[in-house]
Structures are given as structure tokens and as C-alpha cells.
Amino acid sequence: MGCPHACIYCYAEFMQKMSGHAEAWGEFVDVKEFDENSLAKFLSTYKGERIFMSSVTDCYSPFEAKFKNTRKILEILSSSNVNLQILTKSKLVLRDIDLFKTMPNLRVGLSFSTLDENLRAVFEPRASRISERLDALKTLKEQGIKTFLFVAPIFPAITPAVKFAQDYSDIADEIMFDRLNLYPAFKDKILAFIGRNFPHLLSLYKQIYLFGDNSYWTDLAADLEEILSEQKANYKICFKD
Helix, strand or coil: CCCCCCCCCCCCHHHHHCCCCCCCCCCCCCCCCHHHHHHHHHHHCCCCEEECCCCCCCCCCCCHHHHHHHHHHHHHHCCCCCEEEECCCCHHHHHHHHCCCCCCCCEEEEEEECCCHHHHHHCCCCCCCCCHHHHHHHHHHCCCCCEEEEEECCCCCCCHHHHHHHHHHCCEEEEEECCCCHHHHHHHHHHHHHHHHHHHHHHHHHHHCCCCCCCHHHHHHHHHHHHHCCCCEEEECCCCC
């Protein structure tokens, strides 16, 4: 439990209250110990099922380099037909290409909220650099691994979603887009962040997140669809009506 990337937009921050930790979310990680034989027996029941790694704690956080829990799980799943999808913000994913090649129903994605390294350091302080993630995607695809580039969360008027569509749709097998969703637990936090750092955009964010105006997303979805259709790219726009 926990994730050291410390992304300012993390939707799982509410889990800090259930963790027993006094530290802020992003400042602790509890590493799970498990018996590999018991886990192998449990995972053997997942034939043909879908498994997603990972939605709350990045399975390639910096601590994975030491504890290797993700690799232990992949070793158990290797050569199986499990439908596995991995999403990460870490270049460490390249370490396990040898195991990925044994899994016919695997997709590996890397997510991005910006192309600006200075903004990356603010949005996702301890995640891999943008260039490292892009290089990881290219390498995975070159090695025959099915890949996807996930542009998410899209910060309105900040995340260059159109540029991603124009310039990066070909570095992965699929490109996906999803909006910044502001859940009640951290809506005020993000709006305050926008007010401090992008005051010229605060009215737009209030229009979207306080007054429910979805026209920004409707227009963006149309622009992305036009670009990606022209490129004959394989894509998914998660916030499209």
C-alpha cells in the first residue's frame, strides 16, 4: 500500500486514512510479503481472466528494484494465457522484458500527463522522466511487446493532448486518453493548485469542475478523433460521449 511517485492528482490518496500511517500519501510504502507457492496456487484459478497491474500502487515503483515483488508475480504468471495489463510511470518496466515475451495476452502501457519535464517534476515528483518513459515504450514495442501510451490525466489547457496525438500515436500499438477527474476528496486541493500556479486557467477549471460544463472535453474529443482518424491510429478516447 502506498506509492512513492507522489502524484499531486492521485485518486487513491484517500487510502492514507486506512493505512495506519501518519505520513502523507506518497511518503510511505508498505511492502507485502507473500508465499510464492500459495500465490501460484491462487493465480492458477485465473486462467483466461483479466488482471490489471496496477491501479493504486505503481507496480514498478522505485522500491520494486529492491523487493522484486512484481517480478515474482510475473514469474508465476509466465508462459500462462492470463490476460494481463500493466500500467506504470517507470522505466524499470524494461527489466522484465524477458518475462513479457512469454505472455501472449499481455499489454504494457506507460502514462503521461505532460511533455514538459519541469511540470512532470511538479505533477509526478518521483516518477521516471518523460524521455525515459517514451524510450521505454519504444523499446517495448521494438521487442514485440504489445504497448499502449496512456495520456492521463489530461489537465485542461495544460496537458498537450493534441500534440500527443499528432506526434506520438505511432510509438505504441494504441494511444489512449482520459480526463482529469476531480473527486470530492481532492477537488479543492487541485483547484487551489491551479489558482496558485495557473491563475489564468482557474475560471476554466471552475467552469468544468464546479459548474459541470463539459464543452471543453467535447471539443477536445472531436479534435483528437479527427487527428487520429487521419493517421489511421489505433486509439481510445475514454471521455468521449
